[in-house]
Amino acid sequence: MPELTARAALKREQILDAALEAFLENGYVGASMDQVAATASVSKQTVYKQFADKEHLFRALIVAISDRVEDPFAEIGREVAEADDIDDAVRRLADAFVGGIMTESVQQMRRLVIAEAARFPDLGQEYWNRGFGRVLPTLATCLARLAERGLLDLKDPVIAANHLAGLLLWIPSNRVMFFGRMDANTPEDLARFTEAGVEAFLAAYKKR
Structure with a gap:
């Protein structure tokens, strides 16, 4: 179970990094979950498993980045x-x-x-x-x-x-x-x- 948790956490970080790239490049409206999945090298299903939709992903990204300041x-x-x-x-x-x-x-x-x-x-x-x-x-x-x-x-x-x-x-x-x-x-x-x-x-x- 700890290994699965660590793997899920790593996937989450990959997705957030990919989301940052997508949102910076295309803005909120232009970015897509498909683009995020492709950049993160995960399936779109994996993205949606972690984040319900693009708004939840964007909100999670801002909070995560804020915590790194x-x-x-x-x-x-x-x-x-x-x-x-x-x-x-x-x-x-x-x-x-x-x-x-x-x-x-x-x-x-x-x-x-x-x-x-x-x-x-x-x-x-x-x-x-x-x-x-x-x-x-x-x-x-x-x-x-x-x-x-x-x-x-x-x-x-x-x-x-x-x-x-x-x-x-x-x-x-x-x-x-x-x-x-x-x-x-x-x-x-x-x-x-x-x-x-x-x-x-x-x-x-x-x-x-």
Whole structure:
């Protein structure tokens, strides 16, 4: 029985990976269960055994991908919150944030969720809650600690966390969304946008 369970779990992952490819390539409307089955190298019956229909498959995919979103501040947040150099601390936060969000997989999912948000508004909120909704509070806690230590001047850590996120992602992520490809930003572009975002944040929030 455990072997069968493990085999079923593997099939499920194969199907979800194939579904991601199909939905990214053709959108929700254009993707088909036949395409998913072919890409996953399983029968259509196997797909339907795991997922009742295309909507259930799409919903399961978004939830599964959301659960894979890692909090880029989980490891360095506490360490950075105790840093003495505020410029270096914010730059480290920025590098972790951009490195975690400006990946092909995250940007692809962002584009897919946004494209289908009107059709599945609850899934859009679910993706937000499991992604940014989980990451921003961690960042806010870190910024609040830096403020308590007199390095930042801010009234609302959550707003400040959103400001930092916006300053870092507005240009590069929107380029990817509208251009439809990851090479919309060169590594040099990304470094320049990140540094500009850090400088703007420090100009607004650094304790004088």
